Amino acid sequence: MIFRAEAWGDKVRLVTWLAERLKEKPDDLVGAMPFEVWAVVKDAAIRGVVLYINYRGASIEMSCAGDPGWLTRKSLRAFFHFPFVQLKCRRVTGIVHRKNKRARDVNERMGFRLEGVCKHGFETGDAIIYGMTRAECRWIEQANGQKSCKNADTYRARPHEDGGRAVQV
Numbered sequence: 001m002i003f004r005a006e007a008w009g010d011k012v013r014l015v016t017w018l019a020e021r022l023k024e025k026p027d028d029l030v031g032a033m034p035f036e037v038w039a040v041v042k043d044a045a046i047r048g049v050v051l052y053i054n055y056r057g058a059s060i061e062m063s064c065a066g067d068p069g070w071l072t073r074k075s076l077r078a079f080f081h082f083p084f085v086q087l088k089c090r091r092v093t094g095i096v097h098r099k100n101k102r103a104r105d106v107n108e109r110m111g112f113r114l115e116g117v118c119k120h121g122f123e124t125g126d127a128i129i130y131g132m133t134r135a136e137c138r139w140i141e142q143a144n145g146q147k148s149c150k151n152a153d154t155y156r157a158r159p160h161e162d163g164g165r166a167v168q169v
Helices: 010-021 026-030 073-086 101-110
Strands: 002-004 035-042 045-054 061-068 091-096 114-120 125-133
Touching: 002 061, 002 073, 010 026, 010 035, 010 061, 035 073, 035 101, 045 073, 061 073, 073 091, 091 101, 091 114, 101 114, 101 125
Parallel strands: 061 091
Antiparallel strands: 002 035, 035 045, 045 061, 091 125, 114 125
16 A cells, blocks of 8 residues: 555654664754655555655655565556656656665666766765656656556566665665
């Protein structure tokens, strides 16, 4: 089940869950800005969370983390439908620590493209900037009713090499 938090208490619970997995403080993730947060819930347990921040009309930033197997084609369609179809954003941005190779790999397999490096973007190192435009997103239908990529149904999760820890995306 994909769950969009609308009540403030639900939003706080999901951001806290995400912050724990990212080893951050909840306030460092969202600050005072408005945000949206969604979750994948299975057997009454949170399996993954997606956080949307820095909405600017044409663009939004997306950050997520989850347990192994939480990203499915169904959830990816929902997570990209929200910014591109509902909010009508032209792009989604993701920022990942340069040393987080698993998260970089997941971003690239979802269809994000590496756009640059922000030196010292994190206290512990460089940030990698990823972007995806609406036209590049293979998880939504385009204006002509077609998916933007023939591989829209080919997302494959890779085996987890670290014993199944949560992955930051």
